[in-house]
Amino acid sequence: MTVETGCASWVGCASDIAQIVGLLLAIIAVVWGYRQLRAAIASAQSQSVLALDQAFAQFEPLRRALNASVPADPELDDDISLRRYVAVFERLGLLLKTGVVNERLANQLYGSRLETLLEKAEKGVRKIVREREGRGWENFIYLWKRMRTVAPDRKLPDVG
Numbered sequence: 001m002t003v004e005t006g007c008a009s010w011v012g013c014a015s016d017i018a019q020i021v022g023l024l025l026a027i028i029a030v031v032w033g034y035r036q037l038r039a040a041i042a043s044a045q046s047q048s049v050l051a052l053d054q055a056f057a058q059f060e061p062l063r064r065a066l067n068a069s070v071p072a073d074p075e076l077d078d079d080i081s082l083r084r085y086v087a088v089f090e091r092l093g094l095l096l097k098t099g100v101v102n103e104r105l106a107n108q109l110y111g112s113r114l115e116t117l118l119e120k121a122e123k124g125v126r127k128i129v130r131e132r133e134g135r136g137w138e139n140f141i142y143l144w145k146r147m148r149t150v151a152p153d154r155k156l157p158d159v160g
Helices: 010-057 060-068 074-078 080-097 103-120 122-131 138-150
Strands: none
Touching: 010 060, 010 080, 010 103, 060 080, 060 103, 080 103, 080 122, 080 138, 103 122, 103 138
16 A cells, blocks of 8 residues: 655655756846846946047047037048047947947937037038948947937937
């Protein structure tokens, strides 16, 4: 005579318990992995922002000149530093396009710089972009278009 239990045998019960424990451990691993991924994303975003800040810091004299010019300084239209400044925005556009930096953060930290650049040196920026049309500056144009959509309160001209 055998005693009936919920499990057919002790081996079956142990197997069921092992599966439940394995499932719980797998869920914990997925949650832990997700948290690690989120931390890595935040770290990458922070490092990217710090690198952009450092790149923009090199152009502080140009930024001051743009901020001071009313409405625009014609000498800014053909300045090599203007081209390099636009190149930093090109990198920001790439980070935005690839999702390393989100639109809210790009607008919050760099939107006013882009607005001032396009307000005060639009002619020079358009000249720079036209020179390599179809062969470069795609990420700058992407940034410009996205910021027009994301921040309609900014006075960004039409990309054209």
